[in-house]
Amino acid sequence: MHFEFNDDQKEFRNHLSRFVDERVAPQAEALDESGDFPRQIMEELGELGYLGIKYPEEYGGAGLDEPHIYHAIFCEELARGSLGVGSALAMHTSTATFGLYKWGSEELKQRYLIPALQGKMVAAFGLTEPNAGSDAASIRTKAVRDGDDYVINGTKIFISNGTQANFVTIAARTAPGKGFDGISLLLVDTSTPGFSVGRRLEKFSNHCSDTAELALEDVRVPAANLLGEENMGLINLAQSLNDDRMMTAALSLGLSRAAFDASLRYSQEREQFGRPICKFQAVRFRLVDMLTRLESARLYTYYAASLADQGKDITKEAAMAKLMASEAANYICRMATQVHGGYGLMMEFPVQRFLRDSFFPLVAGGTTDIMKVIISKSLGI
Ligand SMILES: Cc1cc2nc3c(=O)[nH]c(=O)nc-3n(C[C@H](O)[C@H](O)[C@H](O)COP(=O)(O)OP(=O)(O)OC[C@H]3O[C@@H](n4cnc5c(N)ncnc54)[C@H](O)[C@@H]3O)c2cc1C
The missing domain is CATH 2.40.110.10 (Butyryl-CoA Dehydrogenase, subunit A, domain 2)
Incomplete structure (x- = not known):
């Protein structure tokens, strides 16, 4: 098993990451409070061409050779800023438009797919x-x-x-x-x-x-x-359901990174007994456990995305990536509240939002149990 990002993918991530830092993360708290659909962000991403990562240029897409890897980066980065924004837009750019792209008539694609990729239709x-x-x-x-x-x-x-x-x-x-x-x-x-x-x-x-x-x-x-x-319909949807699981795995990675980064920062700033809490082995080990689960899930998710880009059947790998990454996110977000002590329960700290959000990937795209059902089928048992 091998996976490494190439220079174009790194550049793509850097560019999107700047957008997330400037336009998504600063709005995350307010969007969580209002529950408003992130329409403005969607329109901006549409103008920048990010909504068509998975689709050909003739429909306003990006026409990429490795759409699964790029879409995973898209999901991960957006979810790092806000899981809500990431999942609303990932659904739009993937499962909700896939059937239209794959099997829709040219007329339907002109009428719905093009405006959807421009961010003008949901x-x-x-x-x-x-x-x-x-x-x-x-x-x-x-x-x-x-x-x-x-x-x-x-x-x-x-x-x-x-x-x-x-x-x-x-x-x-x-x-x-x-x-x-x-x-x-x-x-x-x-x-x-x-x-x-x-x-x-x-x-x-x-x-x-x-x-x-x-x-x-x-x-x-x-x-x-x-x-x-x-x-x-359901038989044809098999590829789309794999994509749905990959998208949920990548969203989980972004959420995990947000929770890990906040926890590392907090552990260096918060002092008890005259020193930063990261100097206590219990806190350090907790951070190490969080990072280990995050990096394992991350490597496996991009490995599965790269298999999909090679045209391979990833039914088992997508289920494993989703299982690993969503369970890791839930664990990491729970540990993040521990690192924050009492402040972890306070609404003014984002870790409570991370923990609440971390229950979504456990269900979206099929539950943890259903991922295990799918994986066990590959064992022939
Ligand atoms: C926020 C959110 C957004 C969603 N978005 C969409 C969407 O856009 N479009 C869409 O179509 N759906 C969407 N879903 C639905 C989602 O895919 C389902 O909730 C999910 O598949 C589980 O179905 P269920 O909720 O009916 O649970 P159930 O199927 O009733 O499961 C209940 C429990 O039983 C377990 N269980 C069920 N069957 C088995 C089995 N065979 N073996 C072992 N355990 C089993 C489950 O793991 C779970 O723990 C969304 C769900 C949520 C919560």
Whole structure:
């Protein structure tokens, strides 16, 4: 296993890192308090061309040879400034636009993908339902063919960017009774009659990444909005779900770095018993444990991204990267509050936000248990 960043990737990170320090990190606290979707930041990143990292130049993308590595850097750096900003925008630039890019008609791409990559439209991805989370194949939302249209009925829950989205890739059952192979993907414009945001969901974590319940009542969309072959939606989505896990792994790395950096700094400034607390072995060892988990997860995540860029199947590696990085983030953020003592519990210190945010990657893109289910399949057991 080997991975090293090349000069172009380092330069890309430096450039983005400056943007994060100037435009994202200073707003993180206020966005966490207000829960506002980071629209201004999204528009700025769109103007700078960062939203199209994964896509070809003809749609306003960057046309990169190693989109997975660059997208991981994008997610890591944004999440270092704010996990909420990172996850809202990573969903937009990855899972929520992937189906449109991969299987959408040219007309749909002109109408939705180009403005999305410019930061002028927001995208969401709707798979999860109140009764179908880990068991995604049990979704009940139905799309019934009626002439040149599909008519969709159902409810989606926990949909990131849901209250803001201009369009949503909806997974719906098109063949009743079938399992994985009876589901299709349809692009739904959120201005279509019958589409509504049921409610914006309040959560303790990741505030400015908006989460919503969506209702679809006799939503009529043209059959041309079908993304990919009918009934093959979930099977086709396999690559996208791997990307979703890679994105969550990279977001976890950024959050971990923010928590580690804050803890190292604090341990050098805070004095007890006449010396900085980093001079106590217990604190030093805690920092060492945090860094070791961060660097291991980081190396593995970029290794998995580099395999994806070589066109390899990364089903196992994406699940391992996501498992490792999200669990590391949760541990690192918990240890960060310990390093901060009583101040770690105070709202004026960012570590409480880091800890709250660190619960999001444990669930997003599939839970820790589901990652283990996927990895164990590779063992043939
Ligand atoms: C903030 C947030 C944003 C999200 N954004 C989106 C989005 O944009 N689009 C979207 O479609 N979805 C989204 N999700 C949904 C997310 O993918 C699901 O929450 C996740 O897959 C888990 O499903 P569930 O919540 O229904 O939990 P459940 O599936 O009910 O799981 C409950 C518990 O049972 C365990 N469990 C379930 N099945 C198994 C099994 N086979 N083996 C072992 N353990 C098992 C789980 O690990 C978990 O601990 C989001 C979720 C959150 C919290």
